Amino acid sequence: MRPEGKGALESLYFEYPRFAAPGRAHVLEHTQHKVAIVGAGPIGMFAALTLARFGVGSVVFDNKDTFNDGSRAICVQRSSYHALERAGALGPFLEKALGWTKGRTFYRGKQILEFEMSHSDSEKYLPMYNIQQQFIEQYLWDAVTASDLIEVRWCSEVVGFGDTDGGARLTIEDTNGRYDCDAQWVFAADGARSPVRKMRGKRLNGENFAGRYVIADVQMDHDYPTIRRALFDSESNPDKTILIHRQPDNIWRIDYQLPDGQSEEEAIREDSIRENVAKILRDIGYAGPWELEWWSIYSANTLALDDYRDGRVIFIGDSAHIVPIFGVRGLNNGLADAENAGWKLARVLNGLSDESLMDSYSPERRGATLDVFENATKSARFMTPPSKGWEVMRDAALSLSLDHDWAGDFANPRQMEPFTYSEGGAVLTADAGVTGVKLGAVLPNETLSDGVYLSDILGNGFTMLVFGDVDVAKIDDQVEVISSAMIAAKYGEAALARVQARLGTQAGGALLIRPDGYLAGAWAVCDLEQIARQMKMAFGLGETG
Amino acid sequence: MMVLNFAELETVYEDLAVALDTVSHAGREVLLCKLSLLMARELGDLAQVQAMIQTAKDHLDTKMQQD
Ligand SMILES: Cc1cc2nc3c(=O)[nH]c(=O)nc-3n(C[C@H](O)[C@H](O)[C@H](O)COP(=O)(O)OP(=O)(O)OC[C@H]3O[C@@H](n4cnc5c(N)ncnc54)[C@H](O)[C@@H]3O)c2cc1C
Numbered sequence: 001m002r003p004e005g006k007g008a009l010e011s012l013y014f015e016y017p018r019f020a021a022p023g024r025a026h027v028l029e030h031t032q033h034k035v036a037i038v039g040a041g042p043i044g045m046f047a048a049l050t051l052a053r054f055g056v057g058s059v060v061f062d063n064k065d066t067f068n069d070g071s072r073a074i075c076v077q078r079s080s081y082h083a084l085e086r087a088g089a090l091g092p093f094l095e096k097a098l099g100w101t102k103g104r105t106f107y108r109g110k111q112i113l114e115f116e117m118s119h120s121d122s123e124k125y126l127p128m129y130n131i132q133q134q135f136i137e138q139y140l141w142d143a144v145t146a147s148d149l150i151e152v153r154w155c156s157e158v159v160g161f162g163d164t165d166g167g168a169r170l171t172i173e174d175t176n177g178r179y180d181c182d183a184q185w186v187f188a189a190d191g192a193r194s195p196v197r198k199m200r201g202k203r204l205n206g207e208n209f210a211g212r213y214v215i216a217d218v219q220m221d222h223d224y225p226t227i228r229r230a231l232f233d234s235e236s237n238p239d240k241t242i243l244i245h246r247q248p249d250n251i252w253r254i255d256y257q258l259p260d261g262q263s264e265e266e267a268i269r270e271d272s273i274r275e276n277v278a279k280i281l282r283d284i285g286y287a288g289p290w291e292l293e294w295w296s297i298y299s300a301n302t303l304a305l306d307d308y309r310d311g312r313v314i315f316i317g318d319s320a321h322i323v324p325i326f327g328v329r330g331l332n333n334g335l336a337d338a339e340n341a342g343w344k345l346a347r348v349l350n351g352l353s354d355e356s357l358m359d360s361y362s363p364e365r366r367g368a369t370l371d372v373f374e375n376a377t378k379s380a381r382f383m384t385p386p387s388k389g390w391e392v393m394r395d396a397a398l399s400l401s402l403d404h405d406w407a408g409d410f411a412n413p414r415q416m417e418p419f420t421y422s423e424g425g426a427v428l429t430a431d432a433g434v435t436g437v438k439l440g441a442v443l444p445n446e447t448l449s450d451g452v453y454l455s456d457i458l459g460n461g462f463t464m465l466v467f468g469d470v471d472v473a474k475i476d477d478q479v480e481v482i483s484s485a486m487i488a489a490k491y492g493e494a495a496l497a498r499v500q501a502r503l504g505t506q507a508g509g510a511l512l513i514r515p516d517g518y519l520a521g522a523w524a525v526c527d528l529e530q531i532a533r534q535m536k537m538a539f540g541l542g543e544t545g
Numbered sequence: 546m547m548v549l550n551f552a553e554l555e556t557v558y559e560d561l562a563v564a565l566d567t568v569s570h571a572g573r574e575v576l577l578c579k580l581s582l583l584m585a586r587e588l589g590d591l592a593q594v595q596a597m598i599q600t601a602k603d604h605l606d607t608k609m610q611q612d
Contacts, residue, residue, distance in 0.1 A: 396578030407582070 003292050004270055009069060012219050012293050013249040014134045016066045017141075019154035021174035027153070028179055033059045034349055036170055036183035038158045038196050041068060042133065043317030043334040044189030045140040048150045049087040050342030053460065054515075056349050057149040059183075061172060063157035067141070070294040071132035071217050073331035074247055079418045079442060080335045081125040082455060082517055087339075089143035096135055096248050099126035103228035105411040109235065109283075112401040113408030118417070122446045122502055124453040130226060130247050132217075133331070158190070161199040167312045185345055186313045189338070194319035200310050204303035204322065206373070211241075211384020212258045213298045213325075214267055216277055219250050220290035229284075230383075230411065232398055236283035237276075241383045243326075244284065251293060254280055255325070257384055268297050300324035300380045302373040308362040314341050321369040326379040326413055329372045336418065336516075337365045343461075343515040344426070352478060353540040360425030368419035379413055418442050421518060428512070428534050433524030436504025437511065443519050446502040448491040454499060457482060461515050462539070467500065468508040470526045479512075479535075 002010060009016040035051060037044045040062035048058045076084075076097065084090040105113040117127035144150050153174065160171030160180075167184040188196035197203070224246065231242040240257040247253055254277060258267045266272055273295050281290060304321040308314065317334030341361050347353040385391035400407035421440035423429050430439050446454045459480025467484045484507075488496040505511060505522075510531065512521035520538075523531060549557065561580075565573050585594045 392574045392578050395575045396582060399575060400579050400582060406586070 001268065001270075001295055009066065011134070012291055013251065014132070014138075016134070017138075019065050019152075021155040021176055022151075022153050024176045027172070027174070027176075027181070030059075030151075031179070031181040033057075033181060033183045035059070035185045035187065035345065036061065036168070036181070037187040037189055038170075039189035039191055039317075039319070040064075040141075040152050040154070041189060041191055041317065042073075042136050042140055042331060043338050044187065045137070045144050045152075046083075046087065046089075046335050047187050047189055047316055047338035047342050048152075049089055049140065049143055049147065050339050051346055052147045052149040053087050054343065054346030054350060055149070056346045058151075058187075059181075060144075060150065060152040061156045061158050061170075062152065062154055065155050067134055067137040070296060071134060071247065071251070071253070072296075073133045073136070073328070074130050074245060074253055075328035075332075076129045076131060076136070077328065077332045078123065078125045078127050079517075080332045081129065082442075083335050083339045085455075086460075086515075086517070087143070089140055092135075092139040092142065093129065093131060096139075097129035097131035098226040098246060098248055099129050100226040100228065101127055102225075103230065103413060105230045105232070105408065106234065107232045107398045107401060107411075110402060112398065113405075113411050115412055122444065122498075124445055124455055128328070130245055130253075132247050132249075132251065135248070136331070158196065161196060163311065184312065184349070187338075187341065188313055188315045188319045189317050189334075190319050192318040192322050194315070196313065197305070197315065197319055200313060202305055202310060202315075204305055206301065206303035206322075207377075208303075209300035209324065209380045209384060210386050211300060211380070212264060212267070213255050213300075213384075214258065214273065214276070214295060215298055215325075216254045216256075216273055216295040217247070217251050217293040218254065218277060218281075218290045219293055220252060220281070220286065221250060221288055222246075222252060222281075222286050224284075228413070230413070231280075231283070232411070233395075234280075234283050236279035242280055244280075255298075256280060264297060268295070298325060300326070300376070300384065302377060302380075304366060304369050304373070308337070308366055309358065314345070314358070314361060316341055316365075320365070323369065323372050324376040324380045326376060326383055329376070333365075333368060333372060336368065339516045340365055347539070357426065357539065363425060364419075364421045367421065371419045382410060426514065426520065426538065427518070428521035428538055431521075431523040431525075434509065434522040437519060437522045439519055439522055441519055442517055443511075443513050444502050446495075446499045448487065448495045448499070452491070455517065457487075458513055458517070462520070462535075463513040464531075465503075465505075465511040465513065466526055467505050467510065468526060470510070470528065 035058040037048055037058050037060040040060045044060055048060050051058050081090060084093060101117050101119050103115045104111055119127050144152060156172050156174040158170050159173045162169045164182060167182060168186050169180055169182050171180050188194060190196050226246045229244040233239055234242060237256055237259055240259060243255040245253040301322045305315055308320045316337040323329045344357045344361060348355055348357055381390050382394055385394050397407050397410035420438060421427050423439060427440040448454060461478055463480045465482050484496055487499060508525055510523045510526040514520045568576055588594060
């Protein structure tokens with residue numbers, strides 16, 4: 001919502017573009033598509049970019065005439081930056097977003113915890129960046145328009161859905177009328193309310209939490225570093241919780257739990273918002289002028305589909321899962337869904353893998369969601385205790401934390417590392433002799449030389465890192481091979497030693513990295529024939545055995 | 546493991562009663578939970594603490610939990 005007198009999309013800092021539906025003749029002529037993506041939110045657009053990264057075209061339908069309203073998701077994590085970079089969309093984010101590494105938690109006005117997210121010189125990017133969702137969508141859109149493999153049809157609502165022999169038939173309603181078109185595969189990126197989910201007779205399962213939050217964005221000239229602030233039992237919101245985040249353009253995100261005695265209807269009235277925000281700003285010592293940009297109300301849910309795949313329909317982003325905001329995983333997990341489903345489907349459509357590769361999508365990404373649920377449930381119970389028992393324990397921990405550092409850890413928001421996928425599916429079984437590497441995890445990064453990182457030299461598809469004297473010519477030409485000799489020659493022995501120490505690999509061994517940066521295989525001895533056989537079985541790669 | 550003798554335990558009993566009377570009604574529950582966390586941490590035995598939580602639950606009127 002926006003202040004009275006403002007238009008629905010009248011922002012203090014963002015100009016919403018307006019799009020129109022494509023011409024009638026065009027849509028009636030172009031009715032056969034490889035991939036149809038429903039929803040041009042951040043996840044749908046990113047999925048299209050990921051497919052395009054592997055040369056696969058798509059058509060994207062969205063029922064709106066512009067981007068999502070309001071800033072919504074604002075925290076983009078390191079692994080998402082790498083995903084955006086791989087899709088060629090990161091440039092403008094680097095200029096605009098505000099990076100951060102720290103959080104501070106206050107209880108009754110006193111700081112009880114300062115946490116640092118895991119970060120080191122081996123990393124190319126910071127653990128987290130703040131940027132408004134409008135900019136995220138704008139930058140993805142800019143990358144989409146630069147690709148001639150992606151067609152976006154705005155003002156185009158998917159209203160019907162049927163199975164065909166080779167895929168699905170979609171019925172679209174746009175400003176000019178209705179039409180049908182066919183797609184071999186469909187990505188449902190149509191958001192939390194997902195009409196596709198309903199049309200397929202699927203529902204989300206899980207829990208709803210009791211606490212309600214107001215999300216308000218204000219513009220002010222407030223002097224405070226980019227640090228996540230959490231306030232418990234403060235003067236401005238007794239017994240309740242407040243979160244404060246800095247965003248670009250002097251915009252500040254204030255999330256606050258509804259004060260005692262305020263109903264939802266009352267809380268979202270503009271006068272209540274202004275009054276509550278003014279109190280909070282006074283509490284954090286800001287006395288200057290401020291303007292209200294946008295607000296919304298929110299409650300924490302942990303909801304997910306039981307299976308993210310329904311035949312040729314793949315659910316990605318909010319259509320597949322809804323997670324509490326405290327873990328800042330809504331958008332980040334959606335991007336990882338899109339990249340995961342995207343590279344796999346591109347391989348299938350490019351004839352490099354058979355359809356069974358898609359079977360690994362749901363277990364991997366649903367596993368990641370359940371992992372978020374576990375942590376987010378802990379955070380949500382701490383932020384908004386669901387019952388007396390949880391409240392008393394929370395208060396005990398906060399009270400202890402005033403002079404016991406160990407108790408401050410209860411207030412840690414648990415914004416965790418990317419999920420580790422299980423072996424089997426799209427992660428190979430570890431070779432017996434391998435120690436020190438974590439298969440199914442994101443490949444650790446390392447600096448090679450000033451400003452150049454290991455992540456920069458990986459190939460677009462699969463990459464094989466080979467440590468030792470191996471005849472690399474024998475590996476499949478779809479795999480980018482990087483040998484230790486190449487690293488040493490280009491970046492020096494010291495760089496190679498750093499990489500080996502960081503990855504924990506022995507001489508003579510090999511690592512296989514997936515197109516999404518996850519470690520897919522590790523071998524203590526680089527027996528190329530055996531590796532090729534394993535890769536062929538899992539990904540349809542390499543020589544037939 | 547060493548346990549307190551009765552005289553020592555009686556001192557704990559009395560000190561706790563006095564402490565509980567110095568705080569508000571709501572503070573009493575929080576005080577006991579703080580004490581539990583402090584003691585659990587020092588005890589250093591998760592299984593034992595979990596068993597003690599179960600023991601402490603015995604013989605209490607479950608309706609009283611609603612408060
Ligand atoms: C008020 C609010 C605050 C939030 N705050 C946070 C936060 O602080 N942190 C965080 O991580 N996440 C937050 N989120 C969640 C985050 O915004 C989402 O995770 C993210 O937008 C998911 O993107 P998506 O592309 O999956 O879905 P969406 O962004 O919802 O996009 C779905 C798109 O599909 C379109 N669509 C729907 N139905 C059809 C149809 N039948 N035909 C064609 N198009 C259709 C919609 O118009 C929309 O453009 C918030 C969400 C909301 C609503």
